[in-house]
Amino acid sequence: MRQAPQDMLRLAERLATAAAEVTRLQSGRIAASRKPDDTVVTTVDHAIQQRIVDAIRGEFPDHGIIAEESAALDEPLPDAAKARFVWVIDPLDGTRNFAAGLPCFATAIAVLDRGEPIVGVIYEHNLGLLYSASTGEGAECDGRPIRATADAEYHDHLVGIPSSKDDFAVGVLRAWAPKKGVIFRSLGSASVHLALVASGSMSAALGIQAKIWDVAAGAVLVREAGGRITAPDGRDLTPFDLTADPNHNIPFLAGSAKAHPYFLDTVRGISGRD
Numbered sequence: 001m002r003q004a005p006q007d008m009l010r011l012a013e014r015l016a017t018a019a020a021e022v023t024r025l026q027s028g029r030i031a032a033s034r035k036p037d038d039t040v041v042t043t044v045d046h047a048i049q050q051r052i053v054d055a056i057r058g059e060f061p062d063h064g065i066i067a068e069e070s071a072a073l074d075e076p077l078p079d080a081a082k083a084r085f086v087w088v089i090d091p092l093d094g095t096r097n098f099a100a101g102l103p104c105f106a107t108a109i110a111v112l113d114r115g116e117p118i119v120g121v122i123y124e125h126n127l128g129l130l131y132s133a134s135t136g137e138g139a140e141c142d143g144r145p146i147r148a149t150a151d152a153e154y155h156d157h158l159v160g161i162p163s164s165k166d167d168f169a170v171g172v173l174r175a176w177a178p179k180k181g182v183i184f185r186s187l188g189s190a191s192v193h194l195a196l197v198a199s200g201s202m203s204a205a206l207g208i209q210a211k212i213w214d215v216a217a218g219a220v221l222v223r224e225a226g227g228r229i230t231a232p233d234g235r236d237l238t239p240f241d242l243t244a245d246p247n248h249n250i251p252f253l254a255g256s257a258k259a260h261p262y263f264l265d266t267v268r269g270i271s272g273r274d
Ligand code: IPD
Pocket: 039, 090, 092, 093, 094, 095, 096, 162, 163, 164, 187, 188, 189, 190, 191, 208, 209, 210, 211, 214
């Protein structure tokens, strides 16, 4: 049976790109429903997820799968903690944008090897940009190498900030606001923020209520592009604990090699967990 990361990368690229065939059929505001945690979901999230899960089951039947909308699947997923390779799927990252007709959303697919992300693919549907990376092979956007090189030497720092408004998020934004050249951006998709850090458009990105499917693919991209991604207190973000509830929050701070320490210093003071 094939177990080469490059085979997994190629499948992830194909599936993430094909997800746009589903969103392309929609336009304007899309009917959404609320999940028990009050977040929104659409039938399009479900349709994309079903296609991706079916394809992975067909090609890699012994791999585990963690998918954001798994409650809506035809068949329950096997226990991911038992498999060596685990796929992590966010069928649509930026569902609120999608439902509102705001054109910024992505499909994110990662593969973990014993909890460590080794393959990461993020496809932004509206711009048609495919970001992909695998450990040791570098990061690309549409086949061209990308680097997490944004720094404020000649430009302002564009910093991706979370949509969450909890005390920690507000505290971090208050601390960063006076920093010279720091410009906030909140695009409504954590994966898109991470892809933009990897490609050098954003200097850094912060996530607070991120889940494993928001961060796993972007982590490979940022690292392979020469950037850093850690927990906001500087602790290691990976390997992910696959025995934990997949819905637990995985806060992150990502940035270029220069920007990450610059922003980490302030966040550490606020989290108080240095
Ligand atoms: C959300 C987006 C958002 C982030 C939230 C995520 P979803 O994902 O990435 O930017 O702030 O924490 O849950 O629900 O659109 O897949």
